[in-house]
Amino acid sequence: MLSLLSKKEWEARHREPRQDHVDYEDVISDILDGFEIVATNLSNQELMAKASKGDIMTAARSRAFDANDALVFSYSGGHTIEELASFLPTVLEYWEAYASLHVEFHESEESGGHKVPHLDLYDSDYWKALQLVCFAILLGHTGLLGRIMDLLVYENDDQDALLEALVAPYLPGRPEATIYTRQLPYRKTRKIFAAKPAARPALMAQYLDEWYDASRREPYHDRHKSSIFPGYWSLEAAAMTFILDIDDSSYRDKPFYPADLVDYARQHSQRSSADETTDSGETGKRRPNVPAGEPCPETGWWFTPAQPNSRRYFKQGETMPDVGGDYGATFWQWSSDQSAPSL
Structure with a gap:
């Protein structure tokens, strides 16, 4: 489980220059307290017997969403990557607990027969889905990708092309997806995947240069203007750099690129089970x-x-x-x- 950094630790280690310590402390403290409250409530059989399935499901959903936020806020705040890596399996457990309760809700009369995805790939939930996939790749937990994709398949009529491209090296045989459910900036990654290795560093540098402005319809855009700012990180750029084995020396110092996550992945994760192919x-x-x-x-x-x-x-x-x-x-x-x- 994550632990709160002291102000001195945060000042020495935080990665996101726009993050404020008070915001970091408030958000992480509230999330950690929330984890304990939800765990206590879900284990209280008497309380669960009285609560509606909708209320139980909503509590589990909030915990899962908060777990993703904890990953991003903690990375921005300077937590060690080893700590984040040890926390990721717990994050997925929270999502799977929510998914199970979500299905129970759908099967009850409370739902009115209306079913929705655990994470809707066509709306702002997509950012949570992308976080799960990218963190699994970058934190050395590629073995979790099958379980993550099982969550995303539920009630989503279309699967996303970028997500499928990211997991393809680890989950061979999945149907190819051609739809970018959130369009920009993610549609721009298609050119990088299709390029020859020698061309990819320049294309990735361009992607990062355009990333923020191209993300204007995404939920994280302009978040630095609010009091709850998780940080700006192009996790997909990092995951692609690792998977495609791109030399990032020309862009590793650009804004929004989490270079140390890529470095960690190169030491602790697997690129794929397939052989690499050189430019020739x-x-x-x-x-x-x-x-x-x-x-x-x-x-x-x-x-x-x-x-x-x-x-x-x-x-x-x-x-x-x-x-x-x-x-x-x-x-x-x-x-x-x-x-x-x-x-």
């Missing part, structure tokens, strides 16, 4: 990241997130250098683009 069409094995000071395990082009535009050619056995700077430890990663740079 060559199918290759997955290479481990190499810390500075170690010999290069394979001749080719490598890059490090610790330095922009760092892609360079190493021969097998050559010592991988430390680039220094404020980033931290230097790890070299095999580049999906194995072509020589154009002059």
